[in-house]
Amino acid sequence: LLIALSPLIKKAAHTFPLLYLTALTTANMLCAAGIIQDSLVLIQSLFFFSLGLYAVKHITTALKMLDSIKGRDFLLAYGTVAFLDIFLSSQHIKGAALLCIGIRCFTICSAFKLAGWLSQREKIYTRLAVLSRYSFWIYAGHAPFVIAAAAKLSIRVFPLQGSFFLIRFFGIAFLCIGMLLFIGMLTKKALPKTFAFLTGGRDK
Numbered sequence: 001l002l003i004a005l006s007p008l009i010k011k012a013a014h015t016f017p018l019l020y021l022t023a024l025t026t027a028n029m030l031c032a033a034g035i036i037q038d039s040l041v042l043i044q045s046l047f048f049f050s051l052g053l054y055a056v057k058h059i060t061t062a063l064k065m066l067d068s069i070k071g072r073d074f075l076l077a078y079g080t081v082a083f084l085d086i087f088l089s090s091q092h093i094k095g096a097a098l099l100c101i102g103i104r105c106f107t108i109c110s111a112f113k114l115a116g117w118l119s120q121r122e123k124i125y126t127r128l129a130v131l132s133r134y135s136f137w138i139y140a141g142h143a144p145f146v147i148a149a150a151a152k153l154s155i156r157v158f159p160l161q162g163s164f165f166l167i168r169f170f171g172i173a174f175l176c177i178g179m180l181l182f183i184g185m186l187t188k189k190a191l192p193k194t195f196a197f198l199t200g201g202r203d204k
Contacts, residue, residue, distance in 0.1 A: 002049045009046070013053050024050055032098050048104075066109055067116065074113060078106045107170070136199045137184040142176050 002009070012020045028047040030036040038044060055062060085099035118124055188195040 002045060006049075009050055010053060013050055013057075017054075021050070021054065028101060029098055032101055063112065063116070066112055071113065071117070074110070078110060081106060131181065134181055134184045134188075137195070138177055138180045140199070141180050141183075 024043075024047050027036065027043050031038045031043050036043070081099060081102045085103055088099065118128065184195070187198075
């Protein structure tokens with residue numbers, strides 16, 4: 001649906017950039033606070049879809065601004081917001097859901113900061129680049145693995161509320177990547193021809 005509406009979304013974002021973003025952010029915050037019911041998660045989906053559009057358009061400016069923030073200050077702010085979100089959610093304060101928006105934005109920014117930090121460390125970057133040969137293996141195997149194992153295991157560990165939901169989301173991703181990397185390395189070493197066949201020769 002969002003892909004079908006993307007021309008209209010792009011036009012609105014380009015014609016009324018500030019007004020569109022303000023209206024969408026307000027609607028998303030009202031949903032998070034429970035004032036607006038969004039059972040199909042359409043408003044939240046539209047918010048993050050549009051946020052991606054703004055990010056692509058202003059990516060250079062956004063990354064420069066992000067790089068100007070010291071890692072220590074960023075982590076302090078991130079930790080403070082996460083602590084408040086977990087604490088207020090545990091007290092069942094309805095408005096605490098508003099902090100989830102901040103947590104999501106911080107998490108997206110932290111991924112960019114981590115990627116930038118890793119790319120500047122030549123030794124780490126070189127070692128991680130070797131793992132690119134397993135990218136298709138992970139892509140092909142992540143769906144059945146997540147459904148069959150990671151999601152079920154994470155439900156037992158993380159409650160579905162507040163920042164724990166975000167921790168669970170990324171926890172599943174890292175668990176999935178780690179396990180598939182391990183299985184992929186074993187398969188490539190023990191059965192290289194089978195690994196090459198399963199990945200369509202994408203193992204160089």
